[in-house]
Amino acid sequence: MASIITDECQNLILIPLCFFAFLCLIFFFTKPTHSVRLPPSPPSLPIIGHLHHLLFFLLDKPYFYIFDIIPHVFLHMLSSKYGTLLLLRASFFPFILVSSASVAYEIFTAHDVNVSSRNPPTNDGSLLFDTSGFVTAPYGGHFKFMKKLIVTKLLGPNAQVQSRSIRTDELERLRGNLLDKARKKESVEINKEARELVGNIVARMTMGRSFTEENGDIESILSLVAKANASKIKITLSVLIFGQLEKLGISWFKKRRVFKRFDRLLERFLEEHKEKPNKDRCMDMIDVLLAVSEAENAEYKTTRNNIKTFLVELLFGGIDTSVNSVQWTMAEIINNPIIAERLREEVDSVVGKSRLIQETDLPNLPYLQAVIKEALRLHPPVPIIPRAFNQGCTVGGFFVPEKTTLLVNVYAVMRDPNVWENPLEFKPERFLTSLSSGQEEERKRQVLKYLPFGSGRRGCPASSLAYTIVGTTIGMLVQCFDWRIKGEKVNMDECFKEFTQTMAYPLTFTPVTRISTFDLENSLNLQT
């Protein structure tokens, strides 16, 4: 009798268990049937989704090195194999991957407003992932208000004229440093020099202080930026893997120490700006933002957190991108002597040898502009643009559900053989042909296949400033120096570091003075 009861009890436990296991099997091994057609998806596995493709990608390399993952190259390989519009899943994180100019064109023309927000991996209240910032702000009132402010006070044409002297100073400082190295026959890592130049420009325009002067505060910001960037990657990866738990309210991320230190430093800058009104100095972005936050009748109430997060975003968004652009452009110029020659002829004929290149020269230097554009095409510092579909919509004939993350692989788009002739060749001339009037649709297509600054409402608001900084820097390097490298060619291997595409082996050269300092100094003295 006792054994019958025990058997019955066992059955009572076993039957629901088997049923539960059966449900699990169905859940894991059957694909959901949708009445709508979702974008194609390569073979996936339960739980890890498409991550095993990453393993195949790594195993296919001559040597297996886990830190060798270059996300945009891996995703480019996947799209070449499975299609240019894909629905992928990294563990629990589904996303749409776009890799061709035609799909990018459809998205940025038909769905621009719908994809004008980003899905930050987490909103943990730290300075980097807080939606109270600008880069991560959803498309809406706060975003539009901040954008108007940025364009009118920091990045628009008038604001740029006002801050021109800052950039001229910094370019002069860089030229001085390089002349010094040339005299001593010392080599330079151009990304380090450019980092100081761009860091100083961005810091002076936004916070009224430079990296090189003062008591090392800004220097520590730069190292905090680097540390926070490293944390950002860890956080993003953890969210990819443990993201579902975040949704259940289980947080893996405490506010990290690096963000707290950042916060304290910026808090002090804000206090100092409040205590010392800008009598003897130019108005910087902190002054503008503080004034807005205190204005009674401001269109939108800006908080201290908005200001601090925005400052951090400008440092993140502005420095490494421009520095990498300078580095890649110089590397391409050094590796292509015929292009270097033509560039130098243009600079010499337009600027001459008795004064330093200025920002106002840039419109008269089309070949210089074309060289920079071509370097940005082949080596976009931000190779993947993250956005999100706010609402469900149809792309390429497939349905994309609302809130799905969108990744546009601009690296792949700008190497798409259907729209770029010999896409892997460095050929600045491709940017010199202009379209005749009446070809508006074609013009739009040309614009939307070239995406180093993204596109539409969320495109980079600083593209013009970036072209100016990179243009004058490359122009100065071409005008004033020759560059000696070790070996015949620069190694163009790339890697992905701190969310930007950079050179695996930093470009190093010894500058050789080409134009005598005396001529330049003399002309500068005459001008003042």
Ligand code: HEM
């Ligand atoms: C060569 C240099 C640069 C490159 C290649 C670059 C590229 C980009 C890209 C691809 C985006 C995303 C666009 C999109 O989603 O469509 C972006 C956004 C942004 N960039 Fe840049 N950028 C550069 C320089 C700068 C500079 C110098 C600043 C400021 C000082 C800056 C500030 C920003 C900001 C604030 C955003 C966010 C825009 C938004 O979310 O609406 N960038 N940039």
